[in-house]
Amino acid sequence: MSDSPARPRPLGPDEEALVRAVVKVMYVLPRTIDADMAGDRQLPLTEYTALMHLSEAPERRMRMHELASACHLSLSGMTRTVARLETQGLVKRERCEEDARGWNAILTDAGLARLQESWPSHLAAIRRRFLRHFEGLDLAQLARAFERVGTAD
DSSP states (O other): OOSSOOOOOOOOHHHHHHHHHHHHHHHHHHHHHHHHHHHTTOOOHHHHHHHHHHHHSGGGEEEHHHHHHHHTOOHHHHHHHHHHHHHTTSEEEEEOSSOTTOEEEEEOHHHHHHHHHHHHHHHHHHHHHTGGGGTTSOHHHHHHHHHHHHHOO
16 A cells, blocks of 8 residues: 555546636636726726625624625725725724724715616626526526535635
């Protein structure tokens, strides 16, 4: 018996194609959606996503670290995003009442209005750049598979 670990099984052609395609989608999709929204003079995708999560949160507020996690950004990246939104009056920051060290991001009425204004552009970009490629497939099954990948450790 050999002391070396078993040689891993190489990816098959279909597996390799899928992995490469997913990596490409992870890189290209956010950029193309962002470009579409910029072309429509709407919010950048990162800012749109932050406002969307805030709009869905109780009292339209979230702890900064929770918002960063929901947007898949670092805390410093989220801080920069919220600072941009704050200068536009779309978000405000307040110290957490329960923890004076923490900060909440709060969606303003102007922020909600800007989100609603940008929503049609975002929806059109999502349909054009992503969803149309899955016509005829079981989207619920696909979503469950992506969710399992996204929550794997």
